[in-house]
Amino acid sequence: MNNFTVPDICDEYENIQIGDLFLKSFGSKNKFYGQIQTVECEHSNSVVKELVEEKGEGKVLLINHTGDELCSMVGDQIAQKAFENNWTAIVTNGYIRDVEVIKKIDIGLYAMNAFPKKTNKLIGIGKKNISIRFGNTEINNGDWIYFDTNGWVISKAKLKF
Numbered sequence: 001m002n003n004f005t006v007p008d009i010c011d012e013y014e015n016i017q018i019g020d021l022f023l024k025s026f027g028s029k030n031k032f033y034g035q036i037q038t039v040e041c042e043h044s045n046s047v048v049k050e051l052v053e054e055k056g057e058g059k060v061l062l063i064n065h066t067g068d069e070l071c072s073m074v075g076d077q078i079a080q081k082a083f084e085n086n087w088t089a090i091v092t093n094g095y096i097r098d099v100e101v102i103k104k105i106d107i108g109l110y111a112m113n114a115f116p117k118k119t120n121k122l123i124g125i126g127k128k129n130i131s132i133r134f135g136n137t138e139i140n141n142g143d144w145i146y147f148d149t150n151g152w153v154i155s156k157a158k159l160k161f
Contacts, residue, residue, distance in 0.1 A: 002031050004161050006150045013159060019152040021093055021135035026102050027079070027109030031148040034060040034088040035158070038141040040127045041094075042067040045078070045119045047126030052078055056087030060108070060145050064132035065094025071119045072097035074109065083107045089147065093134050110147060 010018060037059045039047050048063055061082065063073050074090055076098035082090055089108030095115035096102065102109055129141040137154060139145075144155045 002033075004033070004146060004148075004159075006146055006148045006153055009146055009153050009159065013155065015156065017137050017154040019134060019137050019154065021137065023091065023093075023110040023112060023152075025108075025110055025149065026096055026099055026114070027089065027107045028103055028105060029089065029108040032060065032089045032108040033144065033146040034058050036060055036062050036139060036141060036143045036145050038062050038064065038128070038130055038132050038139060040064040040066055040130060040132055041073060041119070042125065043069050043071060043120050044122040044125040045073050046121060047128060048073060048078060049081075051128065052082040052085060052087060054085060056082060056085050058086060058088050060089045060091060061087055062132065062134070062139060062145070063090065063092035063094060064134070065092055070095065070115050071117045072115050073119065074102075074111065075118065076101035076105070079105050079107055079109060091145070091147070108147065110152075
């Protein structure tokens with residue numbers, strides 16, 4: 001599954017977007033790829049909790065945190081549930097918490113940093129399956145992401161290695 005590097009993808013493929021948002025690895029897997037499921041949240045991660053309850057089928061959940069209040073979009077319970085339901089990874093342009101537990105869960109998890117405050121728990125707040133932006137990179141639900149410690153790229157279709 002992981003017979004790629006992001007630099008090699010950048011050298012070989014022209015029809016990709018190279019991510020310019022710099023994120024840190026917090027999960028036990030720091031190299032992965034998968035089809036993207038998008039979600040946008042402001043100050044509540046209730047939609048994220050709903051999604052990880054579903055079968056991930058090897059997908060990567062991208063969380064666009066749009067709120068101006070610092071809070072963690074992912075904690076150990078969400079990461080564990082995502083692992084149990086076969087999600088490959090979670091990536092957020094926001095924050096996570098429970099770092100010491102998450103690094104033991106066999107899932108990829110990239111985020112901006114850790115922050116200990118939880119979100120508020122307003123049910124049904126957030127949007128799924130929409131176009132989002134990480135830095136200058138436009139990402140659509142159903143695109144493919146390839147991630148390693150060198151960075152990340154987005155492709156409209158699954159790449160062949």
